[in-house]
Amino acid sequence: MKSALGCVFSALAASVSSSSLHALRQTPPQLDYHLLPRAACDNTNKSRSCWGNYSIDTNYYDETPDTGVTREYWLSVEEGDCAPDGYARQCQTINGTVPGPTIFADWGDSLIIHVTNNLKSNGTGIHWHGLRQSGSNIYDGVPGITQCAIAIGQSMTYRFKVSQYGSTWYHSHFSLQYANGVFGGMIFNGPATANYDEDLGHLFLSDWSHVDVFTRWFAARNGQPPALESGLINGTNKFDCSNSSTDPNCTGRGVKLTTVVEKGKKYRLRLVNAAVDGVFQFSIDKHKLKVIAADLVPIKPYSTSSLKLTEGQRYDIIFHANQAVDNYWVRAGWLNACQPNVNPDSITSVLRYNASSTLDPTSTSDVTVSSDCLDEPLASLVPHLKMDVTNIQKSFDTYLNISTTNYVHWTINTSSLLIDWNNPTLKQVFNGESLFPTDYNVLAINKTTTDNEWIVLVIQDQSNLGLEHPIHLHGHDFWILDQSTGTFDAATSPQSFKTKNPPRRDVAALPGNGYLAIAFMPDNPGAWLCHCHIAWHASEGLSLEFLEREADIQADVSDSDRTQFNDICQTWSDNVGTQAFPQEDSGI
Ligand SMILES: [Cu+2]
CATH class of the missing domain: 2.60.40.420 (Cupredoxins -  blue copper proteins)
Incomplete structure (x- = not known):
């Protein structure tokens, strides 16, 4: 990015000769600083915090470059x-x-x-x-x-x-x-909170079924989430067919992802847990990871040898290629304690310092395997842009439980989410309805930002199953007030809420048998889902939905938005019966 200021300086530098240097020093150029609200600087490998007239310090909730x-x-x-x-x-x-x-x-x-x-x-x-x-x-x-x-x-x-x-x-x-x-x-x-030389892009970590996942739903919903056969890194892996010689589908022609690095350089990786049901403890043998963002929130960099990601979470990391020129395993780090996988240790890729090497790494891991399925410690996830939660009056206190009528349903306040693909909440809003079907699990927020009051959601797990649930909220980053293995008490628990620049992100683990307390400002009118990101659990209805400032929603919708919305609904409706897929789950 070239700023106006940068252009002026380079033009001056080109025109300065030794004879004019003295005169230039005495009469500095008259720049109009009123047009330059901040010192502009370029985003380079030595100045990743810069972003032209914006920077890592910009409050991105209030300001966006145009x-x-x-x-x-x-x-x-x-x-x-x-x-x-x-x-x-x-x-x-x-x-x-x-x-x-x-x-x-x-x-x-x-x-x-x-x-x-x-x-x-x-x-x-x-x-x-x-x-x-x-x-x-x-x-x-x-x-x-x-x-x-x-x-x-x-x-x-x-x-x-x-x-x-x-x-x-x-x-x-x-x-x-x-x-x-x-x-x-x-x-x-x-911008970013630490410098790096090269951006290697995403590293998707996922589990992988050897048959269509829809066919596994019927076992999953009976309370037996299946152990999937495999896992992928960026959509590839090498499945071992040596024990499947009679299975014609097992081709043995899979390949592991290979990443080549140059010794001395620093690399950025963008990790995503895209699993159906699985927590990863990611690591690269012999390499430290510097963590610079949690979901879409830049954080104060911290160093670790491994990093846990629950479903739906992302972390941006930087690693320094400062080890001996060799091959190293990159380990997704499937945690068996959270959910079994048939080949948990095979979810790996290869890091090479020498591009021409074809050898498998012989490196070993120094990581101590985590025994829980929780997030990184909250104390590690300090947002760079400091923001406090200031005014909490009351909270939405909700209770997670399980019902086994017909099959496993997760409930929030005794209701399991069940939506109709033909009758979205927004359609009901456009029709002026204010009462919503019980199984849409609507929590109405009618506060506005002028009330200056934070919205707080507490989810208490009462299912007594001890399972962690990665809770994802649409439409907001949330501030994590507490993530506790205890029982929420509306009178006393809020006293221990962390309100001074707590971690912010869009997915956080609800500890088994414990509670998660999150906060956000009612600054975004809309129907926003809040659900568990374990795919089976979402299908089993583990979700609620905030209807935030219903009266303000339509103002954001243009005529053409609305025309398309109606057209999508009409076409779906016209085709229900001839092509519609039978809805066997919550729909989300
Ligand atoms: Cu869940």
């Missing part, structure tokens, strides 16, 4: 043969690959993304995970909440502004579809 740039992407949700780890099956993908194409933009750009449903039997809808969608709730991409499902053969155009920067991902929010491969990365260029 780049004037609109980037347009075309995504086709489709299905076909695949064998990402060398085991042949049917996949659902974006544009034929797992993961789908990465969407790149600069902080402050606008995005136009055309999504076409080229599947054979499912509806679809794409959610842009972690994006606040300020003023664009209608493009949050959740069938049954913010839109109807996109019918087969139909396209929907999503439009929104990139008001955040960092690393995230997009994925289908139509039932279990993303677990069949419908996801991809999003990189929004902006």
Whole structure:
């Protein structure tokens, strides 16, 4: 980025001769500093905190660069043969690959993304995970909440502004579809809290089923989440077929991801836990990880030898290629304590200092395997941009439990989420309804920012099962007030809330049998889902939905937004009965 100030200086430098130097010193150029609110500086490998007239210190909740740039992407949700780890099956993908194409933009750009449903039997809808969608709730991409499902053969155009920067991902929010491969990365260029030389992009960590995940739903919903056969790093791995010689689907032709580095350089990696059901403790043998962002929130850098990611979470890390020239294992670090996998230790990739080497690494791990499924310690996740929670009057106190009527349902305040792809919450809002079906689990927020009162959600796990749940909120970063293994007491527990610059992000673990307390400002009118990011649990209804400032929602919706919204619903409705996929779960 070249600032106006930088241009002036380089023009001066070019024109300065030795004879004019003395005169120049005595009469400095008269720059109009009123036009330059901050010292502009370029984002280079030695100044990653810079971003032109903005920087890592900019309050990105209030200010967004106006780049004037609109980037347009075309995504086709489709299905076909695949064998990402060398085991042949049917996949659902974006544009034929797992993961789908990465969407790149600069902080402050606008995005136009055309999504076409080229599947054979499912509806679809794409959610842009972690994006606040300020003023664009209608493009949050959740069938049954913010839109109807996109019918087969139909396209929907999503439009929104990139008001955040960092690393995230997009994925289908139509039932279990993303677990069949419908996801991809999003990189929004902006400043960072530490310097690095090269950006290696995403590293997607995922578990991987050898059959369509929809076929496993019936076992999962009976309380037996299946141990999946495999796992992938950036959509690839080498599955060992030596014990499957009679299985024609086991081709043995999978390959591990290989990353080549140059000794001495520092590399940025953007980690995503895209698992159906699994927690990772990521590491690179013999290399320290410097963590610089948690979800879309830049943090004070901290160093660690391993990093835990619960489902849906992202971390940006920097590692220094400062070890002996050799090959090293990159380990996704599947934690068996959280959920079994048939091949937990095989979810690896290869880091090479020498590009021509073809040897497998012989490196070993020094990491002590975690015995729990919780997040990184809250004390490690200190946001760079300090923000306090200041005014808490009361909280939404909710209770998580389980019901086994017919099959496993997770309930919040005794109600399990069940939405209708043909009747999204926003449609009901547009129709002026104020009473919503019980199983839409709506919590209404009618405060506004002028009330200056924070919204607090407490989820207390009363299921007594001791399982952790990664809770994801749409439409907001949230401030983590507490993450406790104890029992919430409305009278006393808030006294121990952490309100001074607590960690902020968009997914945080609810400890088993404990509670999670989060806060956010009511600054974004819309219908925002808040759900567990374990895919089975979301399908089993572990979700609520905030309806934030219902009266202000329609003001953000243009006529063309509304026309498309109605058209998507009409087409879905017209095709229910001929092509609609039977809804066997909560719908999300
Ligand atoms: Cu869960």
